[in-house]
Amino acid sequence: MHKKITFLFILLIAIIGLAGCGTVGDEKEKATGDEQESTSSETITVEHELDETEVPKNPKKIVALEFSYVDALAALGISPVGIADDNDPSRIIKPIQEKIGDYTSVGTRKQPSLEIISSLKPDLIIADLQRHKDIYEQLSDIAPTIVLNSLAADYDQILADFEKISVAVGKEEEGKEILTQHKQRIEEIKTQVPENEDRIVLPGVVTPDGFFAHNMDSYTGSLLESIGLKNAIQDGSDRYNKINLEQVVEFNPDVLFLMQAGDKTIIDEWAKSPLWKDVSAVKNDNLYTVDRNTWSRFRGLISSEAILEEAVSQLYGD
Structure with missing residues (x-):
């Protein structure tokens, strides 16, 4: 009888210990999950032609509504999920096509499809001042949107906007290095x-x-x-x-x-x-x-x- 009681007591202690370990594991997993959620919800403020916009620190699903933005993203090693390609994929020039791979067309640059853009669930949209200022609020209802000046830009403006895009996508330092290399190539x-x-x-x-x-x-x-x-x-x-x-x-x-x-x-x-x-x-x-x-x-x-x-x-x- 004494041995039986001792065995049951040891078994009870073991069960309590395992339960405690499970609780610690659950709390650790929960804490890690909360931390990951907090990291993914971090934002940065990006100033652009129409406003200041809070964008995710490292956006993963980007829609580009002008070809110059596709060029910038490709230079940064990023493939946009959606492109306003004028419903003509042949307009994507070969050196960029090779870098970005597959994407979804969101219609023309003049009149991109808000429905298709929304279906892609983007976390960043890059739009043009001349073409898209009238639909800026609608785009912003879909996802954080920054508006740059591509259509009316000169070469210097394109370089400045590349820097802004590199900041917006969380690649500021890499963008600076790429821009330096580009300027060196131009000088060559x-x-x-x-x-x-x-x-x-x-x-x-x-x-x-x-x-x-x-x-x-x-x-x-x-x-x-x-x-x-x-x-x-x-x-x-x-x-x-x-x-x-x-x-x-x-x-x-x-x-x-x-x-x-x-x-x-x-x-x-x-x-x-x-x-x-x-x-x-x-x-x-x-x-x-x-x-x-x-x-x-x-x-x-x-x-x-x-x-x-x-x-x-x-x-x-x-």
């Missing part, structure tokens, strides 16, 4: 431009019904100027101007970079005119057809390097 490309280069250049989008010139303050114009290629339009007019053949003759660029939209453009019509043959770039066979997506739509670090590499290759290559 610049050394390929002769110091005595005095030709003036004019980049422009050519469509079936118009020539849209990019002046010295435009993204492409200011980018080319950053390596010493002076733009033909220096009068401070609108950054993107629809100009006629007579105006092209008046500006008389020595080099034309034509961002072609479609198989047939207004150049086919102008080529029949003797005025066209008077343009310096035409007379000296310095017309270069370039990819519109790379040269006009993407406006970012990756595309900037691609543009300048192509420009110096066309102008000074063997």
Whole structure:
């Protein structure tokens, strides 16, 4: 009888000890869970064109409503879950396509689908001032939204916005390093431009019904100027101007970079005119057809390097 009582007593002590261990484990697990939840709910304040927005410290599901933001995210090693790709995945240029992989189209940049954006449950949306200021509140109801100035930006603005994006996605230090490397690459490309280069250049989008010139303050114009290629339009007019053949003759660029939209453009019509043959770039066979997506739509670090590499290759290559 005494042995039986002793055995039961030892068994009871063991059960109490195991129960205590379970309680400690549960409390530890609960504490860890609370800590993880607290970490994931941390935010930072990001100032942007329309407001100050609290965004998650390390957002994981990002929707980009302009191609320049896709470029910035790709440079930072981030794949957005949603992109306003104008319902045309071929607009994503190859070097960026290779970095970001699969994504969901959220429609056009002008009118992105709020329904599709919402279905992706993003924790950050990056929007453009010109295109999306009127739907900023609706976007903000879906997820924290920052608004930058991509469409109307020059090259310096693109660099500044890259820094802002790197902060917003929790990669500030990495962003600084990437930006330093980018600037070094631009300086390397610049050394390929002769110091005595005095030709003036004019980049422009050519469509079936118009020539849209990019002046010295435009993204492409200011980018080319950053390596010493002076733009033909220096009068401070609108950054993107629809100009006629007579105006092209008046500006008389020595080099034309034509961002072609479609198989047939207004150049086919102008080529029949003797005025066209008077343009310096035409007379000296310095017309270069370039990819519109790379040269006009993407406006970012990756595309900037691609543009300048192509420009110096066309102008000074063997």
